[in-house]
Amino acid sequence: MKKREMVAILGMVIADDEKKICKLIEYLVNWDEIGIQLLGTAYDGITALQLINEKKPDILLTDIRMPGMDGLCLIEEAKKLNDILKCIIISGYKDFQYAQQGMRFGVRDYLLKPINQEDLTRTLKKLVKETHEQMWKQSTHLHLEETLKTYTGTFKHLFLKTVLQKKLCEQEETILKEVTEINAADIIKDSSRCIAVKPNINYREFTEESYQLLTEKTLEIAEVEFSSHNWVWISEITREGIYFLLFYNALDRKELLESINHIKERVLSLQDLFPRLYFHAVISEPADNCLQLIHRIKESRIGIGNRLLTSLNTVSEIKSYVPFPAEPKSIDTRISELLENKPEAFDMAGIKKCVEAAREIMTAEGISSCLQVKKNLLVLLNYYLKGFRQLDTTLTDSEIEAWFSEMYEHCTSIEQTFCLLEETLCKTLQNVLEHLKNREIKPVIYAKHYIEENRGINIKLEELAKNTGFSYTYFSSLFKKETGKTLTEYIQMVRIESAKKLLTEKERSISEVAELAGYNDIKFFTRQFKKTLGVSPNEYRKLFTNRSQGGH
Structure with missing residues (x-):
């Protein structure tokens, strides 16, 4: 049907084999006043049908007896083109019984020959009014349907988005209460399934642009597939994958599996665009109410997360997940013990x-x-990031954790997640060390300062190395490279220098000087002092005293 505004002029076609009748009707009607435009006249049924198909009129005024196709056949065929076409039959008394047959095609108006202007005008005005009312009702109904569809679709999206944003450990009843408050509790009129789809690029080749393109392509492929079955669905994209809620009255399980596998094949055929491409999908069992659907969505999230435990490129059905899988607590305990x-x-x-x-x-x-x-990989990651921050306070550990969490979603096996953690930590450490090389205060400077400040105590070299964040072996080599001395040699040098200053103070005894310089054994102190300077502490004091007195 030709779409018209409610206030638009209606179109009409006249069909009568008597040309003078057609001319008479055209003359009798005040077309502008009634609100009708005469689209054309035809003098046989076949030409009239062609005209109707071309002009798309709202009203047909036809005689019954016409060559080629009579008026009743014309109405029948015209109604196939436009089922709300208003039809008026023109007939004589002898054809009235035929006119009555037109009622089975919805004809409610007929005019007797000879045509009366008043009857014709009244009939046309009535049809114009009825047509406008019908068009208004149809427009209102379509608008209402569209509004309801949009309204319902919006809340379905809000429902799915809300559930996907929740932590998996959150109580389903709590989530239901929240979605009830946003007026989404009765979105399920029929059964529904959650389908989680994960198109994937290996994290080593991941780029934001390529993954976004892959996601868009996958969504496009899925929508074409679902549309071919006339299914009703909504979708939501998250970092975990693409989630679909599929709504239906009756759905063949085999047909659904075939469709998801077809989507998989179409996505994997994009290898030219994405050389290392993977695909996983999980299909939940049906849900018949909101609480059940929340559970199905959570199951799907867990299922798509557990793809790392399955083969590559699989489509699987979720059968018997518990709301939140039981985890062996011994794993958490042993990881804690490791750290x-x-x-x-x-x-x-x-x-x-x-x-x-x-x-x-x-x-x-x-x-x-x-x-x-x-969870445990993040525990390990944060342990090391905390250590790195002790040395490099500019480290943005939250960004590294976010990056790791995102790349985790692009791993294709459990083994790969451990590779990712190792690579992340080693690369971060390398960046920290590179950064430290360009910093004014280096770990060696810290160690030198610490030794000078704490020369009077028994410094444990392993603890000193750990305080800088390095292993003892690594830090010792780093220290010697920077200072030319080993840690032990440097500590010895600092203590001897301290002792030299203390020996200039006459009131201090040799044993007191030794203790303040960090030596517990006066004999060891004397031996080390003489080994370093060639004279004993006592001789050094005398030499210093004589030099001072000679200066006077």
Whole structure:
């Protein structure tokens, strides 16, 4: 049907094999006053049908007896083109019985020949009014349907978005209460399923632009597939993947599986654009109410997260997940014990050893949930980041954690997540060390300052190295490279220099000088002093005293 505004002029076609009748009707009607435009006249049924198909009139005024196609056949065929076409039959008394047959096509108006101007005008005005009312009702109904569709669709999106933003451990009843408050509690009129889809690029090749393009392509492929089945759905994109809520009256499970596998094949065919491309999808069981659907969404999130435990490029059905998978507490305990031993924060080899130990702990205990894997990987990450920050306060650990969490979502196996952690830590340490090389205060300067400030106490070299964040072996080599002396030699030099100053103070005894310089054993102090300067502490004091007196 040709779309018209409610106030638009209606169009009409006249069909009668008598040309003088057509001319008479055209003459009798005040077209502008009634609000009708005469679109054309035809003198046989076939021409009239062609004209109707071309001009799309709102009203047809036709005779019954016409060559080619009679008026009743014309009405029947015209109604197929426009089922709300208003039809008026013109007939004589002898054709009245045929006119009555037109009622089965919805004809309610007929005019007897000879045509009366008053009857014709009244009939046309009535049809114009009815048509305008019908068009208004239809327009209002369509607008209402569109509004309801938009309204319902908006709240469906809000419902899905709200549930996906919640932590997986949050109570489903609490989430239901929140979505009830946003007027989304009765969005499910029929059964629904949650489908989680994860198109993936290996984290080593990940770029924001490429992944966004892949996500858009996947969404486009899925929407084309769902549309081909006339399914009703909504979608939401998160860092975890693309989530669909599929609404239906009746859905064949086999058909759904075939569709998701078809989406998988289409996505994986994009290898030319994305060389290392992966695809996972999980399909929930049906949900018949909001609380159940919240549960299905959470199951789907857990299911798509556990893709790391499955083969690559799989489509699977979720059968029997619990709301929040039980996690072996022994894994958390053993990871905590691993960190209680305070592994070296500034040692590449130590980092690799610690990550490997964590991997052995988790795989030995048996991993049933990737949620626990990610949680413990973040514990390890934050332990090291805290150590790195002790040396480099400019380190933006929150950004590194966010980056790690994002790249974790692009891993394709459990093994790869440990590789990601190791690479992240080693790269961060390398950046910290590079940054420290360009800083005014270096770890060696800190150590030198610490030794000078604490020369009078028994300095433990391992603790000193740890305070700078390095292993003892690594820091010793770094210290000698910077100062030309080993830590022990440097401490000895500082203590001897301190003793030299103290010996100039006559009131202090040799044993007191030794203790203040950091020596507990006066004999060892005397031996070290003489070894360094060639004279004993007593001889040094006499030499200094004589030199002072000679100066007077």
